[in-house]
Amino acid sequence: xxxxxxxxxxxxxxxxxxxxxxxxxxxxxxxxxxxxxxxxxxxxxxxxxxxxxxxxxxxxxxxxxxxxxxxxxxxxxxxxxxxxxxxxxxxxxxxxxxxxxxxxxxxxxxxxxxxxxxxxxxxxxxxxxxxxxxxxxxxxxxxxxxxxxxxxxxxxxxxxxxxxxxxxxxxxxxxxxxxxxxxxxxxxxxxxxxxxxxxxxxxxxxxxxxxxxxxxxxxxxxxxxxxxxxxxxxxxxxxxxxxxxxxxxxxxxxxxxxxxxxxxxxxxxxxxxxxxxxxxxxxxxxxxxxxxxxxxxxxxxxxxxxxxxxxxxxxxxxxxxxxxxxxxxxxxxxxxxxxxxxxxxxxxxxxxxxxxxxxxxxxxxxxxxxxxxxxxxxxxxxxxxx
Numbered sequence: 001x002x003x004x005x006x007x008x009x010x011x012x013x014x015x016x017x018x019x020x021x022x023x024x025x026x027x028x029x030x031x032x033x034x035x036x037x038x039x040x041x042x043x044x045x046x047x048x049x050x051x052x053x054x055x056x057x058x059x060x061x062x063x064x065x066x067x068x069x070x071x072x073x074x075x076x077x078x079x080x081x082x083x084x085x086x087x088x089x090x091x092x093x094x095x096x097x098x099x100x101x102x103x104x105x106x107x108x109x110x111x112x113x114x115x116x117x118x119x120x121x122x123x124x125x126x127x128x129x130x131x132x133x134x135x136x137x138x139x140x141x142x143x144x145x146x147x148x149x150x151x152x153x154x155x156x157x158x159x160x161x162x163x164x165x166x167x168x169x170x171x172x173x174x175x176x177x178x179x180x181x182x183x184x185x186x187x188x189x190x191x192x193x194x195x196x197x198x199x200x201x202x203x204x205x206x207x208x209x210x211x212x213x214x215x216x217x218x219x220x221x222x223x224x225x226x227x228x229x230x231x232x233x234x235x236x237x238x239x240x241x242x243x244x245x246x247x248x249x250x251x252x253x254x255x256x257x258x259x260x261x262x263x264x265x266x267x268x269x270x271x272x273x274x275x276x277x278x279x280x281x282x283x284x285x286x287x288x289x290x291x292x293x294x295x296x297x298x299x300x301x302x303x304x305x306x307x308x309x310x311x312x313x314x315x316x317x318x319x320x321x322x323x324x325x326x327x328x329x330x331x332x333x334x335x336x337x338x339x340x341x342x343x344x345x346x347x348x349x350x351x352x353x354x355x356x357x358x359x360x361x362x363x364x365x366x367x368x369x370x371x372x373x374x375x376x377x378x379x380x381x382x383x384x385x386x
Contacts, residue, residue: 018230019265019272023380025228026261028254029292031073033080036223037216038070044207045078048190049160052082052105057158060182062174063192065209067290068249071192072164074209079109079162109162112171113296117141118180121172122148125161149184158186167193168293169349178204211248218243220250221257229261234272245281252284252374255291259283259376283376289351294373295381297351303332304342306382308352309375316369319343319354343369 024030035042051058063071083106108128115124122144127134129151134144152159161181166174174191181189197206212220221239234257242260246253260280264272294305307326308316315325323340326332332339346352347369354367 019233019270020229020261022228023258023384025224026254026258027381028068028251028258028290028374028377029295031076032223033077035070035073035077036220037212038074038209041070041207041209042074042078045074048205048207049078049082049107052107052158052160055105055158057105057186057188058160058190060178060188060204061190061207062197062204063190063207063209064194064197066194066211066249067288068246068251068253069209069211070250071209072292073250075162075164075190075192076109079107082107083109106157106159107162108159110164111296112163112165112177113168113292116171116296119144121163121177121180125159126151129157129159145184152184152186156186160188160190162190162192164192165292166191167195170293170296212250213248214240214243217246217248217250217253221253224254225257229272232271233261233264238272238274238277241277242281249288251290252286252288255284255288255374255377256280258380259374262376262380280376284374285370285372287372289373291374291377294351294378300332300334301342301346302382304334304339305346305351305371305373306379307331308343308369309371309379319347319367319369322369 020026045063048061049058063075065071106129108125110121110124110128112121115121119141122141123134123136126144126148129148134147139147151157163172163177165171166177172180174193174195177189177191181187197204218240221243222236225234225239238260239257242253242256246256256277257280260272260277263279264276267273267276269276294302297305304326307329308322311322311325314321316322319340323336323343326339327334327336334342343352347354351372353370353372355370356367
């Protein structure tokens with residue numbers, strides 16, 4: 001936390017004690033402008049993009065590592081800073097080299113979860129580069145691709161595109177991104193995913209992110225907690241406990257911290273108690289699906305999940321009973337048959353889990369439904385949005 005933020009916290013005009021000042025500070029899908037604890041990884045990434053500072057387009061690359069290792073936090077923060085340095089339109093970071101004027105160097109960050117089609121990827125890049133708004137209807141993928149090609153060629157632009165969250169069930173493979181973007185002139189790509197590069201991105205420069213070390217994850221949580229919670233709301237021992245439990249995964253650590261604070265707030269506690277920490281950790285299943293995947297789902301699927309987490313245990317004893325209860329609850333405008341299909345699709349995607357129970361009857365045995373994502377964080381964010 002910088003000095004300005006520290007002063008602002010002490011200038012609050014409402015003197016009523018508040019446990020949670022800012023949920024976004026604890027939100028695992030919200031990244032800081034200045035990532036914590038990833039200095040060496042950031043330096044390696046800067047080494048990769050440094051040719052752009054001399055007007056040379058960086059080579060294609062692939063950033064990989066496990067969930068919660070800070071890949072998205074670092075890449076999105078770096079590309080945001082680089083974009084700010086380039087300014088808008090067709091200016092460059094540096095325009096003078098030994099030989100004269102360098103081609104413009106520009107950076108575009110795209111989240112594949114929101115741009116999960118060929119059309120979406122091309123539209124996101126073109127919209128970031130174009131001075132005019134790019135329509136989302138009335139154009140096909142081929143037309144967008146040609147417009148992007150002309151945008152690059154006509155103004156002699158050099159662009160590096162970061163495509164985050166590749167190789168997930170709902171997004172492009174890294175090889176798909178390579179096939180789409182590599183033929184375009186003066187454009188290089190940087191994919192970010194979890195899969196090992198041997199499987200998804202041969203013949204490109206790779207940058208590995210390891211899980212956070214314990215002390216680094218403690219620093220991440222301490223910084224977030226100091227911004228999001230009241231002073232002394234969470235002890236240093238509790239922060240260390242959460243970091244140790246998360247085992248190097250910043251996503252799970254933040255989700256559990258968020259859940260602990262939420263449990264304490266709902267219980268009317270003035271600080272986070274040990275039982276609140278237990279509740280926060282219990283609301284983050286292991287292994288855990290990234291909350292970003294869940295929040296990127298279509299609205300009707302998020303509504304189904306919101307209704308699912310409020311069902312009683314006996315209502316989750318089978319997909320059919322869960323579908324009937326959700327449809328009857330009135331929070332979704334879908335039939336029980338449609339809800340049942342959605343639940344099966346969410347199960348196939350790994351966002352919920354069907355645990356088969358022993359059955360001596362004929363036909364498919366009943367399956368109890370379990371969530372595989374941070375339920376307390378999802379509930380708070382969903383309810384806040386709606």
